[in-house]
Amino acid sequence: MPSLEIQSLNYHYDGHPVIQQLDLTVAENEIVCLLGASGCGKTTTLKAIAGLLHPQQGEIRINGKSVSSERHFVAPQHRNIGMMFQDYALFPHLTVAQNIAFGLSKLSKTEKQNRVAHMLELVHLEQYAGRFPHELSGGQQQRVAIARALAYHPNLLLLDEPFSNIDAQVRFQLIKDIRDIIKDQQVSAIFVSHSKDEAFAFADRLAIMHQGQIAQLGTPKELFQHPNSRQVAEFLGQGAYVAAQRHNGAQVETAFGSVESLIDIQSSAQAGQIYLRPSHIELFNAEQGQIEVAQHRFVGTEYLYAIELEGQMLEVAMPSDKPLDLSRPVSLKIKPHAINFFS
Known part of the structure; x- marks a missing residue:
């Protein structure tokens, strides 16, 4: 069963079409990047998947369950998705351990402690559990954000420009580390970026977006060698x-x-x-x-x-x-x- 299915999705704002007849399928344990220039509709698509807006037409299914259609809409907190934002959105007044534990309110105290300890080990931050976000580097903050997003075992992980604030010298090592963590946890992910270099390093497949539609979908090698349009060829280099x-x-x-x-x-x-x-x-x-x-x-x-x-x-x-x-x-x-x- 696919982790995510989008069929004929349409969204317009003030009469202006932002997403038009968008179709996308994400397989289990697959990372797909929505890649395109500013204004192409990639962030709007991510928000629709998250439930932060309600498309006018089309359907979204997560693990086979419909979460958005013209007659049916599931609130974001009931979609079992994890989100990682560009600015990480960590709570400044909470420690690293408390940030990771924030979404685990349904677990017992012991279960919560065990889960937090496991996530700290996964992202190699065991010695930083008691620190606050401002005491961490950008890369360490990002690791806390990914640990928090994965802590409650989401069906789908959404990442919005997560690497844009990371120093270029360590960015691609961090991209590899985060990708390895996601693959290890066997979570499917949707990744939004405007950088083809980040997309090539992080994603299994790329969905090149243009004017609210997916212009082409495929592996980095497929798109680079066989672009189906001038727009795709030009965007990739x-x-x-x-x-x-x-x-x-x-x-x-x-x-x-x-x-x-x-x-x-x-x-x-x-x-x-x-x-x-x-x-x-x-x-x-x-x-x-x-x-x-x-x-x-x-x-x-x-x-x-x-x-x-x-x-x-x-x-x-x-x-x-x-x-x-x-x-x-x-x-x-x-x-x-x-x-x-x-x-």
């Missing part, structure tokens, strides 16, 4: 479009030569454009240049060269031990890659 002629199922011709695709090109069109990312391009000095370098900068392990490609600017990285001679012409080679071809 900076790039530039280059005119191309499809030569066969795995090759195209461009102004910069033939390009081999590492996957079959899923298009019947002969003429179109390929979406090139910086990692697909190699720059080199040549007798006759094909491009102009607008600017360049040294960033330690590499040089970044800003080039104009068919009217679009793109920044390409090259190893610092192999800098270009900008007094000479510059050309480029398009490396073999999983080609994104659009007609």
